[in-house]
Amino acid sequence: MPDAVRRVAVALPRPLPTPFDYRIDATAAGSPLRGCRLRVPLGSGEIIGIAVDEAQQGPNDEAPSLKSVLERIDATPILHGELWSSLAWLARYLHAPIGEVLATALPASLRQGGSLPETQAHGWRLNEAGHTALPGLRAGAPRRFAELLAHGVHDEDSLDARHPGWRAHARSLAKRGLAERVAVDAMVASPIVPPPPLNDEQRAAADTISSAESFSVMLLDGVTGSGKTEVYLDAIARTLARGKQALVLVPEIGLTPQMLERFRNRLGVPIHALHSGLAEGERARTWTAALRGQARVIVGTRSAAFVPLPEAGLVIVDEEHDGSYKQFDGIRYHARDFAIVRAKTLGVPIVLGSATPSLESLHNAHAGRYTHLRLRHRAGNARPPQVRVIDVRKRPLQAGLGPEAVSAIESTLAAGGQVLVFRNRRGYAPVLLCHDCGWSAQCRRCDSPMTVHGTVHGAGRRLICHHCGAQQPAPAACPQCASLALQPQGNGTERIEEFLSQRFADVPVLRIDRGSTQARDGLQKHLDDLGTRPGILIGTQMLAKGHDLPNLTLVVVVGIDEGLFSADFRSGEKLAQLLVQVAGRAGRADKAGAVLLQTHHPDHPLLQTLVTQGYHAFADGELAEREAAGFPPHASMALLRAEAKHVDPVMHFLHAAKKGVADVAIEVHGPLAAPMPRRAGYQRMQLILSSPLRAALQSVLDGWVPSLYALPEARRVRWSLDVDPTDLY
Numbered sequence: 001m002p003d004a005v006r007r008v009a010v011a012l013p014r015p016l017p018t019p020f021d022y023r024i025d026a027t028a029a030g031s032p033l034r035g036c037r038l039r040v041p042l043g044s045g046e047i048i049g050i051a052v053d054e055a056q057q058g059p060n061d062e063a064p065s066l067k068s069v070l071e072r073i074d075a076t077p078i079l080h081g082e083l084w085s086s087l088a089w090l091a092r093y094l095h096a097p098i099g100e101v102l103a104t105a106l107p108a109s110l111r112q113g114g115s116l117p118e119t120q121a122h123g124w125r126l127n128e129a130g131h132t133a134l135p136g137l138r139a140g141a142p143r144r145f146a147e148l149l150a151h152g153v154h155d156e157d158s159l160d161a162r163h164p165g166w167r168a169h170a171r172s173l174a175k176r177g178l179a180e181r182v183a184v185d186a187m188v189a190s191p192i193v194p195p196p197p198l199n200d201e202q203r204a205a206a207d208t209i210s211s212a213e214s215f216s217v218m219l220l221d222g223v224t225g226s227g228k229t230e231v232y233l234d235a236i237a238r239t240l241a242r243g244k245q246a247l248v249l250v251p252e253i254g255l256t257p258q259m260l261e262r263f264r265n266r267l268g269v270p271i272h273a274l275h276s277g278l279a280e281g282e283r284a285r286t287w288t289a290a291l292r293g294q295a296r297v298i299v300g301t302r303s304a305a306f307v308p309l310p311e312a313g314l315v316i317v318d319e320e321h322d323g324s325y326k327q328f329d330g331i332r333y334h335a336r337d338f339a340i341v342r343a344k345t346l347g348v349p350i351v352l353g354s355a356t357p358s359l360e361s362l363h364n365a366h367a368g369r370y371t372h373l374r375l376r377h378r379a380g381n382a383r384p385p386q387v388r389v390i391d392v393r394k395r396p397l398q399a400g401l402g403p404e405a406v407s408a409i410e411s412t413l414a415a416g417g418q419v420l421v422f423r424n425r426r427g428y429a430p431v432l433l434c435h436d437c438g439w440s441a442q443c444r445r446c447d448s449p450m451t452v453h454g455t456v457h458g459a460g461r462r463l464i465c466h467h468c469g470a471q472q473p474a475p476a477a478c479p480q481c482a483s484l485a486l487q488p489q490g491n492g493t494e495r496i497e498e499f500l501s502q503r504f505a506d507v508p509v510l511r512i513d514r515g516s517t518q519a520r521d522g523l524q525k526h527l528d529d530l531g532t533r534p535g536i537l538i539g540t541q542m543l544a545k546g547h548d549l550p551n552l553t554l555v556v557v558v559g560i561d562e563g564l565f566s567a568d569f570r571s572g573e574k575l576a577q578l579l580v581q582v583a584g585r586a587g588r589a590d591k592a593g594a595v596l597l598q599t600h601h602p603d604h605p606l607l608q609t610l611v612t613q614g615y616h617a618f619a620d621g622e623l624a625e626r627e628a629a630g631f632p633p634h635a636s637m638a639l640l641r642a643e644a645k646h647v648d649p650v651m652h653f654l655h656a657a658k659k660g661v662a663d664v665a666i667e668v669h670g671p672l673a674a675p676m677p678r679r680a681g682y683q684r685m686q687l688i689l690s691s692p693l694r695a696a697l698q699s700v701l702d703g704w705v706p707s708l709y710a711l712p713e714a715r716r717v718r719w720s721l722d723v724d725p726t727d728l729y
């Protein structure tokens with residue numbers, strides 16, 4: 001009998017509509033293959049794929065042209081069960097290549113074929129020699145560390161959280177034979193800081209969450225500072241007590257050391273964090289610890305929606321409206337929506353929390369699909385901030401700040417408070433203009449002006465394109481007319497910082513944005529240094545959430561007017577959410593807070609509704625408008641984007657694609673230029689498909705998307721499909 005050879009379908013991390021078949025010999029195929037990583041040949045190289053179809057038996061000569069699997073990496077599947085089903089669903093729903101979806105679920109080192117890391121938790125303790133030597137150690141940080149260990153084993157996770165820099169001390173003690181690293185049980189509980197007694201609204205919400213035994217979606221809709229996090233913590237503690245895992249998704253800017261520490265102290269178990277700032281090895285370790293059920297509480301940003309949860313009990317999505325949950329390239333998933341699918345497949349409750357719920361979630365709550373839990377009051381003694389709209393028309397402005405704002409800052413500082421000036425624009429100024437001839441600095445590769453960075457005139461000043469990253473020194477003279485009258489126009493955070501640090505020279509002025517704060521922990525350090533002293537923070541939306549600043553009593557918001565007139569149908573929703581979230585930073589503790597919104601359009605309906613009636617009144621009005629206009633959430637959308645160096649192939653592709661949509665139930669708009677028609681040297685256009693019925697749109701996409709791969713016009717462009725796009729560019 002010839003050697004039995006089997007055929008296996010392998011999903012490759014490439015934009016291919018279907019998996020590829022390979023042959024695998026029977027011994028390697030031995031046990032179930034689906035969900036195992038395989039190293040296979042592709043073209044002249046090799047690639048790691050994932051087996052998707054159980055092998056079928058067949059004689060050797062049945063598939064002579066098939067290439068052979070080079071190596072089976074996993075003896076048992078690493079993607080299986082619920083996660084496997086949810087990922088298969090995601091690939092179908094997004095009409096995305098299954099191989100790319102499966103690869104997205106894996107941390108990079110596993111995607112590249114690395115072995116599953118060791119996940120045993122370790123701790124440190126003082127050994128006998130250490131105890132003997134302790135009284136004789138020199139005073140200082142290493143001795144303090146030794147004293148800490150003398151009280152018992154400390155796990156590395158809590159040492160990382162509480163004693164930054166501990167590793168150097170541990171190493172030096174170990175070298176002298178005084179301390180040792182030991183394996184610890186990851187589930188060992190450490191002391192717990194008792195929670196504040198929940199108020200009635202919190203109690204009711206927490207009880208509803210904990211009484212849900214199977215899948216249901218709960219919208220925890222609570223004003224800023226209403227104590228949503230306390231409700232999560234209560235629900236997670238009860239989940240842990242039932243022996244289950246909890247997954248908490250937080251926005252990129254919400255995952256702070258301060259927040260992890262709060263979770264750790266309250267829950268008494270290690271908190272497994274997962275975010276883009278982690279080293280690759282660390283990400284793989286956390287993912288694997290979740291797979292093995294060792295990680296009981298996983299807190300992470302967008303990509304944490306993909307952790308395996310073999311013993312799931314609860315899923316939480318904090319700030320569910322946040323834009324960072326949507327992935328903008330590759331597999332364009334929405335982490336909140338995928339988390340809901342996972343909770344459904346897992347049969348566990350999911351909580352979506354926000355002070356400014358997305359219109360999607362409010363719509364579902366109104367329709368009765370989600371349980372609507374409301375927290376209407378701030379927790380503890382904090383009162384809602386007073387919001388005032390400041391009309392700056394005809395007023396003299398300095399770095400964009402009117403006299404009312406400057407005097408409010410002055411009196412707040414004099415009263416010992418802290419001030420946040422919010423401006424969602426990095427850099428010194430958005431435009432560099434020649435006052436003599438009208439020339440302005442444009443990015444050569446994008447349809448966008450370049451942002452001026454650097455407060456010093458001359459050498460230090462640079463021009464940076466925020467869309468493609470292009471950089472160059474700012475010219476000393478106008479390239480068109482040689483005039484020296486080059487003027488930065490408008491105000492970014494750097495210019496506001498320059499003005500305020502001169503005007504208020506005797507208090508600290510901290511600028512917090514992506515330019516000033518590279519490291520995740522850098523921000524916390526800045527804030528720790530400031531403490532509760534009077535001072536000014538200037539920030540972009542990095543400061544809109546996450547850090548509790550008890551002494552912050554004034555928030556000044558500048559430069560929001562451009563958001564009032566954007567063409568994107570979601571811009572009003574985004575602006576309203578941002579304003580409410582930023583305003584919510586003020587007066588979170590005992591001191592009352594005030595918010596000043598500077599605008600040239602004080603009568604704009606969005607501002608009026610928001611300030612006089614609040615976010616929910618705004619949202620109701622907006623939902624009614626979306627319904628009238630046939631926009632999400634009252635319709636389902638998909639966006640086909642295409643780009644190339646020249647516009648012609650893009651047009652040809654989108655026209656050919658449009659011809660392929662036969663269904664009359666679907667509206668097709670375009671080809672249209674993208675809102676930014678040229679970016680990083682590429683011409684960009686799009687086609688928008690929409691239907692009042694999600695299912696109708698999905699069934700059209702089912703037939704249409706595979707046909708796009710086959711279009712000859714597709715070869716000359718880069719194209720992508722975005723189902724449920726959140727940005728139309």
Ligand code: ADP
Pocket residue numbers: 196197198199202222223224225226227228229230231379380381548588
């Ligand atoms: P949110 O997540 O809704 O913004 P937090 O849970 O962070 O609110 O709570 C806001 C502040 O109120 C925190 O300082 C928190 O410690 C405090 N807090 C929350 N719940 C209570 C409570 N029941 N009693 C007293 N203080 C509370």
Ligand code: ZN
Pocket residue numbers: 434435436437438439478479480481482483
């Ligand atoms: Zn000029």
Ligand code: ZN
Pocket residue numbers: 443444445446448465466467468469470680
């Ligand atoms: Zn550019």
